[in-house]
Amino acid sequence: MQVTPSAAGHRSGFVALIGRPNVGKSTLVNQLVGDKVAITSPVAQTTRNRLRAILTTDEAQLILVDTPGIHKPHHLLGERLVQSARSAIGEVDQVLLLLEGCEPPGRGDAFIVNLLRQQRLPVQVVLNKWDQVPTAQRPEADAAYRDLLAESGWPIHHCCALTGEGCPELVQAVSALMPEGPQLYPPEMVSDQPERLLMAELIREQVLLLTREEVPHSVAVSIDRVEEMPSKGKGGGRTAVLATVLVERKSQKGILIGKGGAMLKAIGQGARLQMQTLIDGPVYLELFVKVVPDWRSKPQRLAELGYAEEGR
Structure with missing residues (x-):
């Protein structure tokens, strides 16, 4: 650095x-x-x-x-x-x-x-x-x-x-009240977090905003793949993002998908607009919903999602 x-x-x-x-x-x-x-x-x-x-x-x-x-x-x-x-x-x-x-x-x-x-x-x-x-x-x-x-x-x-x-x-x-010291980051930076983490958070934010108390904290998001699409051809020049939304029950999966897929589409549209601002370019976003019972109480699953125990 x-x-x-x-x-x-x-x-x-x-x-x-x-x-x-x-x-x-x-x-x-x-x-x-x-x-x-x-x-x-x-x-x-x-x-x-x-x-x-x-x-x-x-x-x-x-x-x-x-x-x-x-x-x-x-x-x-x-x-x-x-x-x-x-x-x-x-x-x-x-x-x-x-x-x-x-x-x-x-x-x-x-x-x-x-x-x-x-x-x-x-x-x-x-x-x-x-x-x-x-x-x-x-x-x-x-x-x-x-x-x-x-x-x-x-x-x-x-x-x-x-x-x-x-x-x-x-x-x-x-x-x-801060100690005297140099700039630790370039002045134009506003966050040092990995882009994938920020993308996952933007998707989770849309879930919280659109489903409110129906699917409160039983949701996690993993970014499965991010790749730049070739500049030529259909959809060229876009960033393709594939993500999975985890829930704990089948009923929650139904709520997230919605009638005819309407809820998942709305979540994707809202997250995609935020992502385009984040990376300053067009985004193709594809979402999947997966049921993982009781994932919030499973140490291995928490570690995979980035919620590892402090100090490890």
Whole structure:
């Protein structure tokens, strides 16, 4: 990796975004980077991989580590996701703790706060979705979270990841606490993740958006083949992507395919448009659906899908 020489005063480092599921971590990553890097969905526990996005400014380069939401796991996959999020805390220079400012703090928030208090890392707090808090209720909401964070000394920022409100100030605050160092990535890069992983995530995002609670977290996507088609002839110049969507039950397969294949077609169309933006070119996408009973509790299957146990 080519490293840019350090300019005087330039800062760089890694920032882990930590919080409960569905507090807006992935939305904030996309907002800060200014590009679609992490998938988002109204469904909780959308993020499964510790995705790294890169934000480069004149003053600093921040590598944002978007982690799975910390929650009480109900299967082996859930255990590994929480393990992934917790291990990220020990591998970064700074932590952004995201809390849902429009809701009162709960036991899950208190658990994460206590977890972070055991670390010797700079922590900054983001009260996200602040635009959803009525102006008259903001002092009360702010006070409730300050009680939760009492004696921590962590700075608190009020933001809206969806609109960008408060985000420029947040970037300045995070940059100021980073150690001095060179750019670790070329300034035009927004992610260091393999293209295949991003493609799989874009397909899974469409499944979550279009099926919602009917097929919640029983879905995984594997990219079976990616190849460039010859520039001449029918379909020439396109990138061909073949992918398999895994589910746990036959009924879920039926939902994903839909009547006359309509649902699978809609999923493919949505994912293909996102992929074309990702690779900046036309895409031919073919999807298959496969039933693998109880795949979320099978270590070998999880490893094949990239959810290996941390440290292995």
